[in-house]
Amino acid sequence: MDTQNHLPSWQPGLARSHILAFLERVTTADSPEFVPPQQRIATFDNDGTLWLEKPNITELVFLKDLMRFDEKRTLPVGAGLRQRVKHWLHHIHDELIEDASLLFKEFREGISTDEYHSWVADWLDKARHPRFDKPYTELTYLPMREVLQLFAAHGFKNYLVSGGSCYFIRPWCEAAYGIPPEQVIGSKLITRLSDKSGGLEVEMAPVPWFFDNGPGKVLAIESQIARRPIAAFGNSSGDIQMLRWAGTSPTSLCVLIEHTDDEREYRYSPGDDTLAAAKSHGWTKVDMQRDWRQIFQPG
Amino acid sequence: MDTQNHLPSWQPGLARSHILAFLERVTTADSPEFVPPQQRIATFDNDGTLWLEKPNITELVFLKDLMRFDEKRTLPVGAGLRQRVKHWLHHIHDELIEDASLLFKEFREGISTDEYHSWVADWLDKARHPRFDKPYTELTYLPMREVLQLFAAHGFKNYLVSGGSCYFIRPWCEAAYGIPPEQVIGSKLITRLSDKSGGLEVEMAPVPWFFDNGPGKVLAIESQIARRPIAAFGNSSGDIQMLRWAGTSPTSLCVLIEHTDDEREYRYSPGDDTLAAAKSHGWTKVDMQRDWRQIFQPG
Incomplete structure (x- = not known):
């Protein structure tokens, strides 16, 4: 793989190397760890992993x-x-x-x-973000959009797996991330079928049906995809099980994004349980301040 | 479209013509009814639509x-x-x-x-089918496998939407139909995450969680795909809402398979409600006896 030109907004370093080496291992035809395209599933948390989540989700x-x-x-x-x-x-x-x-x-x-x-x-x-005074959809992380593109270009199916509701994410995720609505897994309300206007419509009821967080992320991935992801990206305790589950694949990439840059974004801890899991399972850590040249698309 | 060579196990007739004309309308670039590839969603019932369901499901x-x-x-x-x-x-x-x-x-x-x-x-x-003495996976309908292939070749994403459980269908659907497990929507049990063996596992609990039939098929499609199918195939009352919902798309193909051939397969009615819906919504009807040259792969 010509890795020179990949992930241009990433600094050289361990995180970038891990990602590129993983892609090379699983997509090179004669690699012992080659994974056929239909099993190349990658899952990404959204809030704090693909776009900012401060001061409020x-x-x-x-x-x-x-x-x-x-x-x-x-x-x-x-x-x-x-x-x-x-x-x-x-x-x-x-x-x-x-x-x-x-x-x-x-x-x-x-x-x-x-x-x-x-x-x-x-x-x-x-709507505009109170600090950056930009539309929220312009506050996605450029380095992660490069990852999504690079994975897709290597035959991966990228899934967004969010604790947020799928109804909130699906209208804009294709334009923002290149992830189509059918590859969005999220929290759900009860829905019901309405027949009132001649055509059928799906209506939302104010009753929570599924909370897609923590162990729920694994259950939702299994329920919808029925394959284990071989790569997973997250940034908080709600992602621990998803990353651990991806880590049970023979070859896997598990990445924890750490918010370390209060100048260009925000600085906050992923929590002690998440850091402990990252350590004991050997996850790749991304230090936003050190590893990302750019955080948002400039301009 | 060179339609001569398409759907070889279909007899010339209205059903075959409707299917081919629909494909031409939605995939020809300068057609007024052109549908971009990402919106080309087709949904297929399984039992009685893609494979036989008699004498027992x-x-x-x-x-x-x-x-x-x-x-x-x-x-x-x-x-x-x-x-x-x-x-x-x-x-x-x-x-x-x-x-x-x-x-x-x-x-x-x-x-x-x-x-x-x-x-x-x-x-x-x-296991072998009691009458045909063949493995069940050899008793899928050849004409429908041709439809699945032709749709896929025209940029469609084919989804299997079954009242049966997704756990039963996912192990074999990719080999039988070319439909990957993540494009299978079915009935579901409650699942739970087990941490007993060091690695995580998803366990099934004996508690029904979702029954994917009738209105449930529409809700499940909306929940998982979040797009309306523009084509839907079914054979019984459990498929009425799915076909009606697909029929609300500006251009759509709604197909009802009728089991009319007790010599080569079975003869039974889809039920009065289904026939009434087919009539009032103008669905394309497939008469297995008349429209299909072959029902199963010969040999």
Whole structure:
């Protein structure tokens, strides 16, 4: 493999070398560790691994905005809902509880997954990160997008495996990461089939159905892909089982992203349990401050 | 499209023409109904649509064999289980109930999905269909395998969407249909993560989690693929909603397979509700007796 030109925004060092050496081992035809293309599955956590998650997880910011109906920002909610909200606003006593109950009510009355997707897309068009003053989708990590591209170019199927909800990620992941919606695994609500408008629609119910975190990530990968990933990337305790599971493959790459750069991004620990797991299983650690030349796409 | 050589085991007729015309419409670059490759999703029911389901659904035959422990057939169960079974056999009063409870016990103690896959594969190696005296995997429908191949060759992602369990289908679907396990959607049990043997394993619990039939097929497709199929094939009332949902796409192909040939296969009705839905939605009907030159691979 001509590794000179790969991963240009990575500094030379152990992390970059591990990634490139792994790709070479599993994709070189006469390598003893060659893995056929259909078994080249890589899984990536999203928040803190592919894009930033501070000061707040982006999906929570979105949900707060949905509840808050901040008039200063054009809101990603359907006109019908906004009018109903204005009507309801007269009756509000405890703002937060009422806001939450409005959203709950909206879910109960039936939001289709298509509608929800358009709310998310509309919100992302307008929302900006408080510190970097950019759209959130421009705050994905450039070095990780290079990894996704390089893996895809080497026959890997990249899956995004997030504790966040798949409904929030699917509208934009293909444009941002080149990962199609069917390769997104996330937390889920109960859904139901609605037949009201002549055509069928899938509606979301305000009832959690599956929490895709920790052991849940392994169960969801097994349930959807039914193959063990041979590479996994994460940054927190919710990723420990996924990385351990990938590590049971005969040849594997398990990578922990560490947020070490409060100047260009944020500095925070992945937690003692995650560091202990990284140590005992020999995971590759990425030190953002040292290993990444660029964190975000410049400009 | 040179349609002469396509679908060789189909008789000329409406069904074959509909399929080929649909493919041409959605894959020809300057067609007004052109669909970009990433949206070319086709979903296929399994039992009765891709392979035979009479006199009994194959998965039920497998489960009965698992419970029955017929000594005349080498069984696909682990040695530990067989020994336990022999021990337990002394205590059996009501054979069927006890057998079922043994299987339940095995599930409760923990079967990993990997183990279960190997049981299924072992059983399929040995089991033979009572009438045709062939392995079940040789009783897939040749005309439908041609459809799967032709769709794949036209940039479609084919998904198998079965009321049966995904654990039963995934071990053999890639060899039989060219459909990889991650493109199988099926009924599911609760699973749990086991940490007992140093490596992690996913274990099945004897608790139904999701029944992939009727409206469930739409919910499962939305949950896993998050795109509407533009083509869907089914043969029974459990497929009505899936076909109706595919039919809401601007250009779609909805196909109902009718079992009309008791000489070469079986003759039975898809049910009045299914026939009514086919009529009111204008689905393409396949008359096995008339439309298929060959039903199974000869020899």
